[in-house]
Amino acid sequence: MEQNSYVRTIRRGSGQQRPVAPDIFSEEYDDIWPSSRPASSVIRYRTDVQTETEHPHGDEQWSEVQHMRSTGRNAVPARRTASHPPIATSSHRQVDTNNVVSPAHRSRPVYATHEPRRMHWTVYAGFAMITMMIGWMVVSSVAHWWQGVEDDWRYGRPRTFQTDQVVGHHDSATSPSHFIAMNLNRHIQVIEFQGGDAANAKVYVGPVLVGADQDLAPVTLTFKDVNADGKPDMIVNVQESHIIFLNDAGQFRAPHPGENIQYTP
Numbered sequence: 001m002e003q004n005s006y007v008r009t010i011r012r013g014s015g016q017q018r019p020v021a022p023d024i025f026s027e028e029y030d031d032i033w034p035s036s037r038p039a040s041s042v043i044r045y046r047t048d049v050q051t052e053t054e055h056p057h058g059d060e061q062w063s064e065v066q067h068m069r070s071t072g073r074n075a076v077p078a079r080r081t082a083s084h085p086p087i088a089t090s091s092h093r094q095v096d097t098n099n100v101v102s103p104a105h106r107s108r109p110v111y112a113t114h115e116p117r118r119m120h121w122t123v124y125a126g127f128a129m130i131t132m133m134i135g136w137m138v139v140s141s142v143a144h145w146w147q148g149v150e151d152d153w154r155y156g157r158p159r160t161f162q163t164d165q166v167v168g169h170h171d172s173a174t175s176p177s178h179f180i181a182m183n184l185n186r187h188i189q190v191i192e193f194q195g196g197d198a199a200n201a202k203v204y205v206g207p208v209l210v211g212a213d214q215d216l217a218p219v220t221l222t223f224k225d226v227n228a229d230g231k232p233d234m235i236v237n238v239q240e241s242h243i244i245f246l247n248d249a250g251q252f253r254a255p256h257p258g259e260n261i262q263y264t265p
Contacts, residue, residue, distance in 0.1 A: 151218050159183040159218045167223065167232050169202075169250050170195040181219040181236065183209070188219055188238060190245075192252070204252055206236050206243050226263040227255075235263070 155161060160183075164176040171177040171194060178193040188206030209217060217239050223232040226244060234252050236243040242265060245252035255261055 148213075148216060151216065155218045157216070158185070159216060161218065161220050163221055164196075165221075165223050165232070167234070167247060170197070170200060179221055179234075181221050183215065183217055183219045183238070186210070186215050188236060188243070190221065190234070190236060202251055204234075204245060206238075207241075209238065224263070226261050227259060228262070 151159065161181040163179050165179060166173055166176045169177055169192070175195050178196050180191040180193075182189050182191075186209040188209070190204040190206065192202040192204070194200040194202065206219075209215070220237045222235045222237060224235060225231060226233045226235075227246060229247075231247040233247050234245040236245065242263070244255055244261060244263060246255050246259070246261075
């Protein structure tokens with residue numbers, strides 16, 4: 001019975017007292033009520049909260065009625081809240097701090113690790129070849145640059161070579177002929193000052209060079225008898241090429257087809 005139950009006693013003029021109860025006690029619980037009750041005009045209310053500090057709780061008043069129910073003909077089981085202590089709500093729940101695990105000691109999740117895959121040996125071989133090619137390109141570039149620096153120091157720009165040689169063209173050991181070989185904008189030219197006299201200058205035109213940086217190719221001259229006639233011939237050297245001019249009739253000329261020439265660099 002969750003609603004507030006009450007029992008009211010009315011005093012009548014005849015002196016008899018008859019209890020007046022709600023309908024819930026009118027028929028089913030007639031045997032548990034005594035025939036007479038002490039005179040009282042006080043209305044008692046059962047509540048779960050003590051409104052005055054000097055009065056008992058409503059549960060204490062209701063315990064008598066509950067005892068009478070349990071012993072009567074139509075006994076009603078006792079309320080669960082009367083036989084068991086109230087269940088603590090979440091706001092009054094006590095926490096056991098001894099079993100609380102701090103965040104620092106919580107176990108971290110373990111992730112599955114995979115072993116790294118090993119690359120095939122051909123991959124390493126490819127990396128080695130690429131590294132070698134890059135290294136070769138770098139070394140070649142540095143060597144080419146350094147060769148150009150040395151040629152600048154030795155031959156200048158345009159590339160120029162000079163030498164003195166006695167070749168029998170109005171010259172002698174005391175007055176040798178002076179030769180100047182130049183690479184002028186890829187054009188090979190040789191100037192001969194016979195006997196060291198500019199009035200007797202001769203110009204010999206060589207081939208035209210084709211290719212990258214050929215305008216910086218140095219030109220040198222050597223003299224050697226290549227046709228066995230006893231006179232020194234002129235050899236123009238440009239990198240790996242050798243152009244032969246035969247000494248004939250006081251000057252140099254290009255060889256004719258079929259002439260016997262024996263030259264070993």
